[in-house]
Amino acid sequence: MATTLEGTILRGESFDPAEGRVVVEDGEIAAVEETATDSTDIVLPAFVNAHTHIGDSIAKEAGGGLSLDELVAPPDGLKHRLLRQASREEKVRAMARSLQFMEDSGTAAFLEFREGGVEGVDAIRDALADRRIDPVIFGRESAAAMRAADGFGASGARDGEFGDLREACREAGKPFAIHAGERDPHDLTPAMDLDPAFLIHVVHPRDEHLDRIENEQLPVVVCPRSNLVTDVGVAPIRELVERTTVALGTDNVMLNSPSMFREMEFAAKLADVSATEVLRMATHNGAELAGKEYGLIEEGRPAKLLTLDGDSDNLAGAEDPVRAVVRRAGEGDVKGVML
Known part of the structure; x- marks a missing residue:
């Protein structure tokens, strides 16, 4: 019918x-x-939300005034401490409510960096029970988490070489994605050397980084609301759009609602990018990164x-x-x- x-x-x-x-x-x-x-x-x-940390749903609006490292740096940033303190049931329940909000507001899929190893991957799969939204889960912390998930999500090249985990992704035929250039430009080259499926943030690229992103057609996910909340700056969205595929993500639920409406409005009014391009970032480009048609x-x-x-x-x-x-x-x- x-x-x-x-x-x-x-x-x-x-x-x-x-x-x-x-x-x-x-x-x-x-x-x-x-x-x-x-x-x-x-x-x-x-919509496709191209970068989330849904586990942070247990700590909305916690940690006002803290720096990026104090908020989210592993292993002892505020979010990690709060995640350790919460029970599995509390985390699953909180994630399920965020996922319901995303569904109701028109998000078809999301690309999730999932803390907590294999247990964290299992917890979000429980939260997804009876949901219609499509997850693409990037496990963190171990090769076992990557194998239990759809890929591996690295915190940044400054926090470790990730060479072994990158090779494990290749062997498993799964994507490797990484935060890069969020605080400064120094981890961008080592991140790109790992040949990731895409980069997240890229707030502080130098000309040589932009050239390489263009030459290698390396996709980038930008999260402008998050970057301003954590006071790290604003990604050069227009320059990135001119060079590669750019998708849009809402990042940590701790800091921002997982609303693609809010992220689109913010990006459109902050950056010199057309509304058509922003809508493409929030839909088709994210779907491409998620491997969806x-x-x-x-x-x-x-x-x-x-x-x-x-x-x-x-x-x-x-x-x-x-x-x-x-x-x-x-x-x-x-x-x-x-x-």
């Missing part, structure tokens, strides 16, 4: 707004049709879709639907989520 979504469709890689409908059959986009409708809805691809409204793609009420008090009268989605929309405008 087919399902039809009508209104302004943000279709294809350029998110061209067109009045029409999306026909969904068996979980796949069967047709995208231009036609007159009576609907004021806006239909767009569901969705993130665009095109025939034949999985139907991971988000419908906004274009006649909400917030969105009514918007003349540019893409800018309205990126710079203005929020969870209160969500009318439906198809995952």
Whole structure:
């Protein structure tokens, strides 16, 4: 049985707004049709949150005023101490609530750096029970955690060479991702030398780092709200977008809500980047990093879709639907989520 979504469709890689409908059959986009409708809805691809630490859900807004290292540096940053103090049940319950929020606000998938070794990977899988959101879990701390997960997530080249773990990822055929350039530029070259699937943050690249990112087409995930909260600076988003694939992540739930609406608005108003590019960062580009076929409204793609009420008090009268989605929309405008 087919399902039809009508209104302004943000279709294809350029998110061209067109009045029409999306026909969904068996979980796949069967047709995208231009036609007159009576609907004021806006239909767009569901989001992909390209960098999260969902385990921090047990410590929202803890540690105000602390430095980056005091907040999150392993093994004894505040988040790690709080994680050790919380019971497994508390952590699973808190993560499940964040995952529910992400689903309800239109996130189809997330790329998670999961603390706690194998036990941490098992805990988030428990939190995902009965959820529709797709996880891509990067285990941390050990090769065993990587094997239990979908890949390995490194804290940064300054915190260890990670050579053995990088080789273990190769042997297992799983991706290796790493934080880099968050506090300063000094760990960027050693991070890139590990041939990661992508880098996270890249707040402080030098010209030689940007050149290498471009030459190697090394994707980058930026987390602008997190970087300002931890006072490390702002990534050169425009320069990165001009050189490589850039995706958007919300980072630690301890510091920021896992809202892609808030992250998009912040990125669009902070950086000299078009609303179309920011929407691509929040959808298709993240889907590419996650190895998913969705993130665009095109025939034949999985139907991971988000419908906004274009006649909400917030969105009514918007003349540019893409800018309205990126710079203005929020969870209160969500009318439906198809995952």
